[in-house]
Amino acid sequence: MNKYIIAAALSLLSVSTFVSTTSYAQANISPAAKQSQAIAITGATIHIGNGTVIENGTLVFDKGKIVSVSAGGGAQSGATEIKANGKHIYPGFIAPITNLGLTEFESVKATLDFNEIGNMNPHIRSLVAYNTDSKVPATLRSNGVLMAQITPQGGTIAGSSSVVQLDAWNWEDAALRADDAMHINWPAIPRSRFGRSTMSEEAMRERRDAALSELEAFFAESKAYAEGKPSVTNPRLAAMKHVFDGTEKLFITADNQKDIVAAVNFAKKHKITPVLVGGDEAHLITDFLKENNITVVVKQPHALPNSVDDDVNMPYKNAAVLANAGVPIVISIDGYWQQRNLPFMAGTVAAWGLDKEKALQAITLNTARALGIDKTAGSLEVGKDATLFISTGDALDMKTINVEQAFIQGRNISLDNLHKQLNKKFSEKYGLKVN
Structure with missing residues (x-):
C-alpha cells in the first residue's frame, strides 16, 4: 500500500x-495586441525568403500585412520608423513535424498528449490539444521560429496536423491552417545501427506486411465511405475525406529507398501527391522523386547515418544533394524544445553544399508551400502576413543570431522567455x- x-x-x-x-x-x-499603426523598417538587409536579398532596404507593414518592400527609401508618412542599419530582416521561420504544445515534460505522463492508442487514428486532430500556455514557444520565438506544424505521432495513421503561430491566447487564435495534413508512418522493417534485433527478420517482415495490408484495406474502405452516402457516421473513415478530395495533404514518413518508392506509388494509386518525411536514402533516388514531384522534409541534419555503410557526413549533406538535384526540400528537427535550433540546422546544411539563401528558403517559403500556407506566409512579399523578425547578425549562425524584435501578423511580440x-x-x- x-x-x-x-x-x-x-x-x-x-x-x-x-x-x-x-x-x-x-x-x-501575454500575447501582443493587434497592430495599431503602420511600421517601416529601414536600412536593413532584407532576406525575402525566395532567394532574393535586398541591401539597404525598407519594409513597410500595416494592419498585419506587408504593404511595401523596396531598396532604399525611408519611412512613409505617418508610419513608425524602426532604423535597422546593418541589421537583417527575415521571414518568420516555420517548424514542421513537431509535437510542440502537445508535450511539456517528457518524464511527466500527464503533460504528454501527442500519441493515441491504436494504428488507424485519422480522426485525431492535434490542434484541439495544442497548449498555448506552454513555456516552450517563447524560447523558439527568441530564435526567429514564429510558426509551427503541430503534428500527432504514433501508429500507422497518426492523425491530422495543424499550422499555428506562436503567440496566442488559445488554439483558435493560434490556428493559421487547421488540419493541413494527414500523417502516415509507413510500415517498415526497423533498422538498428548496433547489434541484432530480438525478433527474427522473417517475423519482422510478416509484421510489416500485415501492417501494409491493414493500411491498404483502410484506405479502400475510407475511399468507398467518402464516395458513398453512409447511413451511419464513422469518424475514422469520415476523417479521410479531405485527403481524397485534395483539401488536406498527405505526409508519409519513410527512410529506406524501397519504402520511399512503395509509399509514393501507394499514394499515386489513390491519386495523391504526398510529401515525404525523413527520406534518409532519398538522395539515392532523386530522379524518381523529381518525376513524381515529391517534396522531402529532411529530418534531423545533425545525426549519425542509419547504416554503417553510409558516409558519416551524409545526414549533413542529404538536403544539399536533394536540393541541388532539383528536389524541393524542407528542413526539420526532432522534438519540441529542440525547435529553437531549427535555424542552425539550415546553417549546417548551407555549410555542407547548399546556397545559404536556399537553406533559408528550406525553413521559410519551401515549408510554407509544403504546409499550404504560402499565400500568407513564408516570404516577405506584398500582401502576405507581416510575420518577421530583425536580427543584428546572421540568423542561421548560432554565434551571431540576435533577435531584437519580432512581429507575428504585425503584432510586436514579447521576446521574453x-x-x-x-x-x-x-x-x-x-x-x-x-x-
Missing part, C-alpha cells in the same frame, strides 16, 4: 512542479552583468 501512496505523492509533486514552472515561465508574457528570466534571476544573485 505504501508504494501506491508514494507514487501518488510523487505524481502530485511532478504536476505541482509543472504548474509552478509553467506559470513562472509565462509571467508577464524562461531561459532569459532564469539568466536574469541568477545573474542578479551573483552580481553578474546581464546582456
